[in-house]
Amino acid sequence: MAHSAQPTTETLALVAPQTDRSFLWRRLHSLTGIVPVGLFLLFHLFENMNALRGAEAYDAAIAKLAELLPPPYFYFVEVGLILLPLAFHGLYGTYLALEGSPNLKAYAYRRNYLYVLQRVTGVLVLAFVVYHVVTLRVGLTLRGLGAGVPGHEGYVGFADMARAMASPEVLGLYLLGVLSAAFHFGNGLGGFLWTWGVTIGERSRRVAEWLGWALTAAMAVPMVAILLKFRA
Numbered sequence: 127m128a129h130s131a132q133p134t135t136e137t138l139a140l141v142a143p144q145t146d147r148s149f150l151w152r153r154l155h156s157l158t159g160i161v162p163v164g165l166f167l168l169f170h171l172f173e174n175m176n177a178l179r180g181a182e183a184y185d186a187a188i189a190k191l192a193e194l195l196p197p198p199y200f201y202f203v204e205v206g207l208i209l210l211p212l213a214f215h216g217l218y219g220t221y222l223a224l225e226g227s228p229n230l231k232a233y234a235y236r237r238n239y240l241y242v243l244q245r246v247t248g249v250l251v252l253a254f255v256v257y258h259v260v261t262l263r264v265g266l267t268l269r270g271l272g273a274g275v276p277g278h279e280g281y282v283g284f285a286d287m288a289r290a291m292a293s294p295e296v297l298g299l300y301l302l303g304v305l306s307a308a309f310h311f312g313n314g315l316g317g318f319l320w321t322w323g324v325t326i327g328e329r330s331r332r333v334a335e336w337l338g339w340a341l342t343a344a345m346a347v348p349m350v351a352i353l354l355k356f357r358a
């Protein structure tokens with residue numbers, strides 16, 4: 127039988143009261159992976175899919191969002207609803223990744239590899255998000271160094287992304303970052319359903335795993351297409 131990295135309902139019922147707090151933190155970590163972080167990832171992908179319709183459509187979509195949510199509300203939402211929950215999920219996730227014991231030698235099963243890959247991609251996504259935010263939001267937007275979007279010069283537009291993606295090294299970093307995020311969210315969906323007791327039996331766990339792979343593929347394809355479009 128595959129080694130299960132997560133506690134079962136029976137073991138949870140037996141935990142001593144002093145470990146209850148870490149149980150709550152893990153639940154919060156699990157929840158933030160879906161709401162708001164996972165939902166934001168989906169929204170961010172949909173927003174960027176406008177690039178597939180060309181530079182004008184991309185910039186127009188950003189201008190529309192800027193009008194709907196002008197600064198400082200935009201920054202308030204960005205920091206409060208996205209960056210803080212992501213920082214919590216990412217930092218607590220790093221702690222879990224360091225304390226986890228995959229037992230790859232003893233149990234070389236598929237789920238054990240997925241368990242390790244979930245942690246490795248989490249750390250890669252954290253490094254990528256820091257790079258992504260620092261180079262675009264701080265480097266271009268806040269310092270006003272980007273071309274921006276017509277009428278909204280403080281935003282990152284198609285031309286800015288195209289300039290960044292012209293470098294093969296930057297494109298490589300983006301490919302690694304977005305593919306890690308797609309896998310982490312897709313595989314994490316199964317983990318979430320397990321953590322919250324939605325999938326209990328082996329059969330439902332398998333269905334969740336397939337759903338996770340479908341979500342990973344559904345995100346990975348447009349992600350790669352968008353990055354390549356910036357180079358077209």
Ligand code: HEM
Nearest residue numbers: 156159160163164216219220248249252311314317318321
């Ligand atoms: C795009 C951003 C991210 C999204 C959408 C996301 C989403 C998720 C989801 C849905 C789960 C499953 C929760 C569960 O197993 O109950 C998860 C688990 C996990 N995440 Fe993330 N995550 C993101 C970023 C990160 C980062 C930056 C780290 C930093 C290391 C991280 C580390 C982890 C770890 C270690 C787990 C496994 C927890 C466990 O099995 O107990 N995640 N993530």
